[in-house]
Amino acid sequence: MNVIKVDDEKCVGCKTCYKACWLDVIRWNEETKRPVIAYAEDCVECNFCEISCPTDAIFVNVDYTRQFPSPYIPRVN
Amino acid sequence: MATLEQLGTVVETDLLVVGFGISGLAAAITAKEENAGLKVLAVDKGCVGYAGKANKGGGHVAFIPEGAEELYVEYHTRNCGDYLNDQDLIRKYAHSTVKTMDRWASWGVNFIGREHAGQAHAVIPWKVCIVDNDIMIPMAKTARKLGVEFREKITITDLLKEGDKVVGAFGFSLLTGETYIFKAKAVVMACGDQNFRIMRMWNSGRGDGIAAAYRAGAKMRNAEFGSFMNIMSAEHKLVAYGAEDALVNAKGENCSERADLDPSLKSVVGGVDLGGSQSVLMYLEVRDGKGPIFEDTTKNGFPTSFVGRNLCNLTGPPDPPFRRPTSEKFWARIMEKKHAGYRNEGTLKEVIPGVVGEFSPLYVDHDYATSVTGLFASGDICGCGGGWAGAVPTPPGRNRGSGLMHAVMTAIFAATTAAKYAAAASLGNVDADQVAKLKEETYAPLKRMKQGTTTHEVVREIGEIMQPVAYSGYKSEERLKEALDRVLVLKAKLPNLVAKDPHDLSSANECRSMVLCAEMFYRTSIERKESRGWHMREDYKTRDDKNGANWIVVQDKGGEMNLTLDPLPMDRYKYKPE
Numbered sequence A: 001m002n003v004i005k006v007d008d009e010k011c012v013g014c015k016t017c018y019k020a021c022w023l024d025v026i027r028w029n030e031e032t033k034r035p036v037i038a039y040a041e042d043c044v045e046c047n048f049c050e051i052s053c054p055t056d057a058i059f060v061n062v063d064y065t066r067q068f069p070s071p072y073i074p075r076v077n
Numbered sequence B: 001m002a003t004l005e006q007l008g009t010v011v012e013t014d015l016l017v018v019g020f021g022i023s024g025l026a027a028a029i030t031a032k033e034e035n036a037g038l039k040v041l042a043v044d045k046g047c048v049g050y051a052g053k054a055n056k057g058g059g060h061v062a063f064i065p066e067g068a069e070e071l072y073v074e075y076h077t078r079n080c081g082d083y084l085n086d087q088d089l090i091r092k093y094a095h096s097t098v099k100t101m102d103r104w105a106s107w108g109v110n111f112i113g114r115e116h117a118g119q120a121h122a123v124i125p126w127k128v129c130i131v132d133n134d135i136m137i138p139m140a141k142t143a144r145k146l147g148v149e150f151r152e153k154i155t156i157t158d159l160l161k162e163g164d165k166v167v168g169a170f171g172f173s174l175l176t177g178e179t180y181i182f183k184a185k186a187v188v189m190a191c192g193d194q195n196f197r198i199m200r201m202w203n204s205g206r207g208d209g210i211a212a213a214y215r216a217g218a219k220m221r222n223a224e225f226g227s228f229m230n231i232m233s234a235e236h237k238l239v240a241y242g243a244e245d246a247l248v249n250a251k252g253e254n255c256s257e258r259a260d261l262d263p264s265l266k267s268v269v270g271g272v273d274l275g276g277s278q279s280v281l282m283y284l285e286v287r288d289g290k291g292p293i294f295e296d297t298t299k300n301g302f303p304t305s306f307v308g309r310n311l312c313n314l315t316g317p318p319d320p321p322f323r324r325p326t327s328e329k330f331w332a333r334i335m336e337k338k339h340a341g342y343r344n345e346g347t348l349k350e351v352i353p354g355v356v357g358e359f360s361p362l363y364v365d366h367d368y369a370t371s372v373t374g375l376f377a378s379g380d381i382c383g384c385g386g387g388w389a390g391a392v393p394t395p396p397g398r399n400r401g402s403g404l405m406h407a408v409m410t411a412i413f414a415a416t417t418a419a420k421y422a423a424a425a426s427l428g429n430v431d432a433d434q435v436a437k438l439k440e441e442t443y444a445p446l447k448r449m450k451q452g453t454t455t456h457e458v459v460r461e462i463g464e465i466m467q468p469v470a471y472s473g474y475k476s477e478e479r480l481k482e483a484l485d486r487v488l489v490l491k492a493k494l495p496n497l498v499a500k501d502p503h504d505l506s507s508a509n510e511c512r513s514m515v516l517c518a519e520m521f522y523r524t525s526i527e528r529k530e531s532r533g534w535h536m537r538e539d540y541k542t543r544d545d546k547n548g549a550n551w552i553v554v555q556d557k558g559g560e561m562n563l564t565l566d567p568l569p570m571d572r573y574k575y576k577p578e
């Protein structure tokens, strides 16, 4: 599973990462004005949160070992 | 009996746009431009300016220069559509690309290099320029200025009907689970296609809109062409651009071309223009014990090509007129992570085919009205259903650059038609009983005991059913039936789905949509007993011009998936098989 790291010190609370995440992985805490990584298991490493952050406060650590379905020959359970 | 207000938040509008990716944004803007007095509301699971695929794509915009339209129609019909395309509609497409760009530009979009557009194709004068990946930000600003209203983080799960007419939509908030009942005079579905959540490619398409329209009685067509495959790295699992031309098997033999490939199949698959043959080639090599397959990175010409240079920047920055700040940052980050994902430094990288789907069978007429009154569609959702591209999943095939163009052009068509319809219609009556029933069904996974089927289990099995080339890429009666049986087993588990919260409940609805789309794909694939375009059958290797010149139409008939044949008006069409 990808691990998304947020540097709360660098974060300026602009909410752009929340808006940029189209898979609802990132939620927003209105009190602390900081992102909440709510559904990391659904992250597909598009990195849009990362490139949209004005202060480089968020980073997606990609899990390259994730399972992929059998590419050619059906895998029967 | 509960009233509508007791069942959820009721929102009234004239025109409801479902999905505000680039097509939904373009539809909302167009509707306002056509009729400023119309109330236009757009709803999406994501946030304004960021939702959808357009900001995560290559940003290539392909157009047909004035004077070259007919050349394009003929070339596409013969080489990509494989004579299954609606030749009237593709002509309308060819004559509308330049006009679309002019209107699109007026919404604050900058076409970079339009004057120096690159040659996108070896044979036809198909031009390509580019847009930056933040393209939806100025479009969203334009929409807001025109008075379009937006609701974010809402998923639409079903359409509401009064008799035969669509009168709104039902959905809920991903954040709170709150129910929303949208009453509308007309609805435009712009909520994307289906990628079965297999290969990344950053597609939000889960087929929710296709499934909702199907349940509302809408016609579907060309569902058997929805298994677009890209080639991806087996190591980092992201797309390996250009690998298709540099394939090597485990014995070190070049296998981008395979001499023993059935010649008839070779002519059917359309060579470079469709690119579906590569996944079949890879499969045949592996089946013959010559796998795995590698990309010889020293032979991959993509990075230095026009498209490659402007996308990947592997060989330095793009040519001066083609600089794009957001896009360069986006693609550079993807490249960094890809490289971090390689396990070895060698020039041979293992590659596999990856299903991207682009399953998009919602039928629309030439004005982008669906077969259901009050329901219109635009963009990826009706890529195949519209019929313009023919026997190939859109983009189409590996000819890049028509996804964005198609999304915006068809939004202009659909919204113009829908705005006219809405202006003459009145708000329909939404039946509280219908809503209460939908609410009960939709929320059921939240109420079930924990032992049921989880959404992640369904997603995993859908991957195993839709990905193997033996099932969805190189088809045969026996294997198609086996795949369909697996879909039906999964379908039987849906009444047991469990969800832990509203986010997961949205996944549960996506699972329902994915299973429905998979069933439609396999049923129609069994029905088409020939090879045509992207539909490749090992047991019927040639195109059957006598019996195959039909569109397979799918419609719900009393809970059953009903298939009928709609003959193409071949006599009237200009280009006929030779």
Ligand SMILES: Cc1cc2nc3c(=O)[nH]c(=O)nc-3n(C[C@H](O)[C@H](O)[C@H](O)COP(=O)(O)OP(=O)(O)OC[C@H]3O[C@@H](n4cnc5c(N)ncnc54)[C@H](O)[C@@H]3O)c2cc1C
Pocket (backbone or CB within 6 Å): A022, B018, B019, B020, B021, B022, B023, B024, B043, B044, B045, B046, B051, B052, B053, B054, B055, B056, B057, B058, B059, B060, B061, B062, B154, B155, B156, B157, B190, B191, B192, B193, B201, B202, B203, B204, B205, B206, B208, B209, B378, B379, B380, B381, B400, B401, B402, B403, B404, B405, B407
């Ligand atoms: C990696 C990649 C590269 C690409 N490169 C190019 C290129 O270079 N050139 C080109 O022309 N095209 C390219 N494309 C294709 C192009 O991006 C798409 O064709 C186009 O953006 C589709 O727009 P759309 O609005 O129809 O669909 P989408 O962008 O998929 O938007 C659909 C929207 O509907 C929303 N939605 C879905 N279900 C629901 C629901 N139940 N309720 C509410 N909302 C919902 C989604 O959240 C999404 O925002 C690329 C695509 C990808 C993924």
